[in-house]
Amino acid sequence: MNAAQQRYGASDLSEVLGDARTLVVAKGKQVLTFDLARDAPSAAELARVMLGPTGNLRAPTARVGKQVLVGFSPDAYGDVFG
DSSP, X not given: OXXXXXXXXXXXXXXXXXXXXXXXXXXXXXXXXXXXTTSOOOHHXXXXXHBOTTSSBOXXXXXXXXXXXXXXXXXXXHHHHO
16 A cells, blocks of 8 residues: 555545554554454544544555554564564
């Protein structure tokens, strides 16, 4: 998925997440981790953490296996990519 070529909004979040089991969201210095398989957040909560002020998916967003990373955190990316 390339957010520069296609915009993803609130109605597209289920497509972005697909069959992901974990969502990691970096907002500033805060990193939030959601276990989507066990305790999925509401659609409103997902929109609150995954969308930026324009209403589009925040960048960068990466899908690595069954994990989706939204936003950038050196620690979170280090945990995923080693």
